[in-house]
Amino acid sequence: MDEPPTGRPVQVFKEVAHVLPRVVRLLIRAHRKGLLAALAGTAALGLLPAGIASIAKVMVDTLAAGAGPTLNLWLLIAAELLLVTLSVGLGHVLDLTRTYLGEHVQHVLRMDVNEHAAHLDLAFFEQPENHDTLEKARRELGYRPVLLTMAVLGGVQNLVTISGFVAIVLAFQPFLLLALVIAAIPVLLVAQQSSLLTFRTYDFLTPEGRRAAYVDELLTQEGAAKELRLFGLSRRLLAQSRAYTQHALDVRLQAARRNLTRFAWADLFSVGLQYVALAFVVYRAATGSISLGDFTLLIAALAAVRQNLTQVVSNFGDVLEHALLLTDLDRFLGVRPVIVAPAEPLPAPVTVHRSLRFERASFTYPGATRAVFTDFNLELRAGEATALVGVNGAGKTTLVKLLTRLYDPGSGRITLDGTDIRSYDPEHYRELFGVILQDFTRYQFSAEENVVLARPNDPADPLKLGEAAQRAGLTPLVNALPEGWGTFLGRQFQHRGQELSGGQWQKVALARALYRDAPILILDEPTAALDAEAEAELFKRYRELTQDRLSLLITHRFNTVRFADRIVVIEEGQILEDGTHAALMALRGRYHDMFTAQAQAYDVTSSAAEMSSQLETAHPSGGGAS
Numbered sequence: 338m339d340e341p342p343t344g345r346p347v348q349v350f351k352e353v354a355h356v357l358p359r360v361v362r363l364l365i366r367a368h369r370k371g372l373l374a375a376l377a378g379t380a381a382l383g384l385l386p387a388g389i390a391s392i393a394k395v396m397v398d399t400l401a402a403g404a405g406p407t408l409n410l411w412l413l414i415a416a417e418l419l420l421v422t423l424s425v426g427l428g429h430v431l432d433l434t435r436t437y438l439g440e441h442v443q444h445v446l447r448m449d450v451n452e453h454a455a456h457l458d459l460a461f462f463e464q465p466e467n468h469d470t471l472e473k474a475r476r477e478l479g480y481r482p483v484l485l486t487m488a489v490l491g492g493v494q495n496l497v498t499i500s501g502f503v504a505i506v507l508a509f510q511p512f513l514l515l516a517l518v519i520a521a522i523p524v525l526l527v528a529q530q531s532s533l534l535t536f537r538t539y540d541f542l543t544p545e546g547r548r549a550a551y552v553d554e555l556l557t558q559e560g561a562a563k564e565l566r567l568f569g570l571s572r573r574l575l576a577q578s579r580a581y582t583q584h585a586l587d588v589r590l591q592a593a594r595r596n597l598t599r600f601a602w603a604d605l606f607s608v609g610l611q612y613v614a615l616a617f618v619v620y621r622a623a624t625g626s627i628s629l630g631d632f633t634l635l636i637a638a639l640a641a642v643r644q645n646l647t648q649v650v651s652n653f654g655d656v657l658e659h660a661l662l663l664t665d666l667d668r669f670l671g672v673r674p675v676i677v678a679p680a681e682p683l684p685a686p687v688t689v690h691r692s693l694r695f696e697r698a699s700f701t702y703p704g705a706t707r708a709v710f711t712d713f714n715l716e717l718r719a720g721e722a723t724a725l726v727g728v729n730g731a732g733k734t735t736l737v738k739l740l741t742r743l744y745d746p747g748s749g750r751i752t753l754d755g756t757d758i759r760s761y762d763p764e765h766y767r768e769l770f771g772v773i774l775q776d777f778t779r780y781q782f783s784a785e786e787n788v789v790l791a792r793p794n795d796p797a798d799p800l801k802l803g804e805a806a807q808r809a810g811l812t813p814l815v816n817a818l819p820e821g822w823g824t825f826l827g828r829q830f831q832h833r834g835q836e837l838s839g840g841q842w843q844k845v846a847l848a849r850a851l852y853r854d855a856p857i858l859i860l861d862e863p864t865a866a867l868d869a870e871a872e873a874e875l876f877k878r879y880r881e882l883t884q885d886r887l888s889l890l891i892t893h894r895f896n897t898v899r900f901a902d903r904i905v906v907i908e909e910g911q912i913l914e915d916g917t918h919a920a921l922m923a924l925r926g927r928y929h930d931m932f933t934a935q936a937q938a939y940d941v942t943s944s945a946a947e948m949s950s951q952l953e954t955a956h957p958s959g960g961g962a963s
């Protein structure tokens with residue numbers, strides 16, 4: 338790990354100047370009226386201490402004049418009581434107003450993050466450094482907006498209080514002000530420096546913190562609980578977690594120690610100067626140059642200015658710290674999606690008339706050195722069921738990501754009936770697809786929602802729902818659920834939620850893809866978790882599912898791919914073989930080898946050959962091997 342960060346004061350001013358207007362705009366956006374009310378209340382509360390001290394001065398002077406318990410004195414006490422009561426009451430109301438405002442800021446920012454995240458490219462989420470940015474932004478959202486609002490308004494209140502007393506000092510002993518200002522400077526500088534250091538330390542620890550959070554997750558959540566116990570992994574992960582905590586503690590303590598030393602020196606200087614000023618005031622009172630009331634007022638003013646200066650510095654430091662952390666949010670909100678609609682998109686396509694084609698498409702993942710595809714050509718024809726096979730890492734899932742515009746090729750193009758798919762609004766274009774992904778999502782919603790959310794803009798259609806469930810082989814499962822379609826799936830949020838097996842979840846995901854009823858169906862490993870019976874059932878219906886659609890099936894199960902009209906074998910981003918099952922078997926190439934290896938492994942060579950010939954009868958070979 339690199340050396341821990343240090344704070345550099347020069348940059349602090351620049352960063353404050355940059356960030357403060359953003360904070361003010363944010364407060365206005367969050368709740369303009371709330372902000373105005375909070376500011377008005379803050380100004381009033383800030384001025385009250387000077388008012389209270391001024392009444393006290395008059396009281397002391399009245400007492401010193403020896404006039405006895407006059408009505409004036411009682412009126413002064415009543416006025417003081419009124420101001421103090423007002424101050425206490427206003428304090429409570431303002432606390433509430435500031436929290437309220439802070440929560441509005443939090444809401445506005447949370448929506449900003451969610452809305453922005455919803456429009457970002459998949460590429461953003463697949464880059465580790467972006468996790469840091471997003472994770473930090475999300476973590477900050479939990480508490481910083483409220484603290485930031487408190488600190489801004491607290492600082493304003495301190496400044497108003499200081500102004501009130503400064504006016505008093507100016508009226509009585511102007512040069513005392515100079516001492517106050519000089520005393521404030523080192524404290525102010527140190528506070529800024531320390532908040533920058535805190536921020537940098539936090540920034541520095543984030544990547545490691547994210548890994549530690551991942552380890553914490555492994556240790557505490559259900560997902561890895563089984564493997565952890567079976568492999569006896571817990572001790573190793575606990576050691577990793579402990580090492581991170583220790584390191585983070587060391588780095589933070591180092592920063593805290595550095596801050597402490599700086600603050601100690603700055604405070605010593607400022608207290609020393611204040612007492613020089615105090616000695617002067619005592620001298621003036623002792624020599625009779627100022628009244629006893631003036632003396633008490635100046636002492637109160639010096640104490641109040643010093644106290645509020647310390648507070649404003651601390652509040653300012655907090656503003657800086659919390660606001661600097663908002664820059665992470667800016668960094669995140671500044672990320673622009675690349676896959677966006679063109680200025681004048683073509684009307685949304687409704688189906689595939691001829692084909693979807695990769696035309697000399699090349700693609701390398703951001704940050705990767707090796708291309709997944711180079712000058713790749715493939716035509717997927719309308720109405721044709723294509724199976725894509727290839728070893729792990731051959732590029733099958735990447736091909737789906739490119740087809741569905743989760744990524745765009747770096748060069749070359751993908752066309753829909755001859756038109757570059759980038760000419761469409763990606764959201765509209767994606768409506769062409771019903772997809773089940775290899776790592777499909779297990780939505781912790783009801784069974785019905787898990788399926789019908791495939792058509793988020795339409796009301797749920799019970800007829801279609803029943804059909805999709807039937808086709809995906811989900812109906813018996815739904816019938817067995819305690820509350821049928823209304824049963825809540827997963828146990829993440831509901832104690833009484835129904836957890837499903839991997840295969841059952843896969844059927845739900847398949848029903849979701851089918852419910853979409855889109856012209857292009859993509860099934861990426863749709864049977865990986867299904868039992869043999871369910872898989873056989875599914876592929877019995879495969880022809881029916883893919884009828885009149887362009888479909889793409891990705892699977893490692895060779896006994897299923899033969900049902901496709903056409904099989905494309907890819908390896909290292911290139912098409913190795915392309916043809917029907919029979920043609921590829923006859924070719925005795927890669928497909929033949931993979932097929933027979935798997936068939937032998939399952940000791941089903943004879944039945945495979947038998948099925949193969951049956952299939953040949955049912956679907957005489959269309960294309961030949963390329």
Ligand SMILES: Nc1ncnc2c1ncn2[C@@H]1O[C@H](COP(=O)(O)OP(=O)(O)OP(=O)(O)O)[C@@H](O)[C@H]1O
Binds near residue numbers: 730
């Ligand atoms: N998000 C990513 N960033 C960088 N490289 C990636 C990313 N996803 C996949 N790759 C790489 O791209 C190549 C193709 O991966 P892909 O997932 O498309 O393979 P696949 O054929 O679907 O494999 P499998 O059969 O294991 O699912 C692999 O070398 C993989 O390491």
